[in-house]
Amino acid sequence: MNLHMLALGFPQGMEWVVILVVGVLLFGRRLPEIARSLGKSIVEFKKGIKDVRDDIEDHTRLEPPSTPRIEQPPPSSTPSNSSKDKPAGVV
Numbered sequence: 001m002n003l004h005m006l007a008l009g010f011p012q013g014m015e016w017v018v019i020l021v022v023g024v025l026l027f028g029r030r031l032p033e034i035a036r037s038l039g040k041s042i043v044e045f046k047k048g049i050k051d052v053r054d055d056i057e058d059h060t061r062l063e064p065p066s067t068p069r070i071e072q073p074p075p076s077s078t079p080s081n082s083s084k085d086k087p088a089g090v091v
Helices: 014-027 031-062
Strands: none
Touching (some): 014 031
C-alpha cells in the first residue's frame, strides 16, 4: 500500500514549513505568550489527572471491596407442626 494513500489529507514536508511561516507571521509577537499558556494548561491538566488517580487510590485502599452476602436464616433444629406456622385456611 502506498504511504501517500495512508496520509491522505495530512500536511507533509514543505506544507509544514508553509504552515509554520504563516503561524509566525500571524502570531509572531504573541507566540511566547501562547506557548507559556499552553504549557501552564498542560501542567494543570496533569495535576488534575494525578489528583483523580490519588483519590481513586485512596478510596480503594481505605475501603475493602464489598462482596454481596446472602444471609440465610439458621435451619431450625425441630420442625414445628403448630398452627401458627400454617397460613389461614389450611388444615
